[in-house]
Amino acid sequence: MKRKGSNQRRHQAVGTAEAAAVDPLTDLGLNSKVLVLNKVYMALRVVSAKRAFTLLSRDAAEIIHVEQGHFTNYDFSSWLEISELQRQFEPEAHDWVRTVRMHIAVPRVIRLLGYDRVPAQGVKLNRRNLFARDRNRCQYCGRFFTTNELSIDHVEPRAQGGPDTWENLVCACLRCNARKGGRTPEQANMKLVRRPVRPKRNPMISLRMGRDKYESWKAFLDEAYWSVELK
Numbered sequence: 465m466k467r468k469g470s471n472q473r474r475h476q477a478v479g480t481a482e483a484a485a486v487d488p489l490t491d492l493g494l495n496s497k498v499l500v501l502n503k504v505y506m507a508l509r510v511v512s513a514k515r516a517f518t519l520l521s522r523d524a525a526e527i528i529h530v531e532q533g534h535f536t537n538y539d540f541s542s543w544l545e546i547s548e549l550q551r552q553f554e555p556e557a558h559d560w561v562r563t564v565r566m567h568i569a570v571p572r573v574i575r576l577l578g579y580d581r582v583p584a585q586g587v588k589l590n591r592r593n594l595f596a597r598d599r600n601r602c603q604y605c606g607r608f609f610t611t612n613e614l615s616i617d618h619v620e621p622r623a624q625g626g627p628d629t630w631e632n633l634v635c636a637c638l639r640c641n642a643r644k645g646g647r648t649p650e651q652a653n654m655k656l657v658r659r660p661v662r663p664k665r666n667p668m669i670s671l672r673m674g675r676d677k678y679e680s681w682k683a684f685l686d687e688a689y690w691s692v693e694l695k
């Protein structure tokens with residue numbers, strides 16, 4: 465029994481079972497990402513929609529809905545009710561997951577109710593964050609590549625004492641990396657597209673913030689220099 469459109473319909477009693485009934489295979493909304501705040505509204509990390517729904521259904525978190533610069537807190541059952549209205553009036557503004565009985569809007573931001581630890585300082589130096597900082601762009605030829613066509617290059621080669629730091633590591637395509645070999649850019653007569661720097665905030669999150677659908681994250685990240693950790 466599917467009912468669509470603007471049919472008035474009474475709210476059924478919905479409980480936490482709704483979250484458990486989400487079918488991960490049919491719901492693209494589950495690919496959406498959700499920003500997690502601690503109790504005092506500091507950005508902690510980004511999780512999958514599925515993980516967010518798990519936290520919500522355990523009442524470990526609430527939804528922070530940002531609209532026109534204001535935000536409103538909803539517990540999960542209120543959010544399920546709001547979702548029905550959103551489905552009617554602004555379906556394109558949200559990503560959706562479907563349960564047997566209803567559609568649920570994927571929240572963009574949730575807040576952990578019992579967690580007030582401060583996020584760890586610093587952005588982790590790892591392959592994922594490095595590629596994200598450089599946007600999968602070879603820092604020598606300037607072209608964009610898929611992840612498996614890229615490697616990590618020590619600007620100042622390891623053999624010449626170059627350290628493993630944000631300032632000395634860049635994305636390079638396999639071809640440029642081979643051409644450069646164990647030399648400095650000057651020795652190889654190659655130029656960096658830009659000087660590598662340590663990012664102020666998790667680059668994976670910066671990438672997403674460029675997209676409209678994650679606009680609401682800005683409210684919590686702009687004021688926060690603390691970097692957020694992906695899990």
Ligand SMILES: [Zn+2]
Binds near residue numbers: 640
């Ligand atoms: Zn290249």
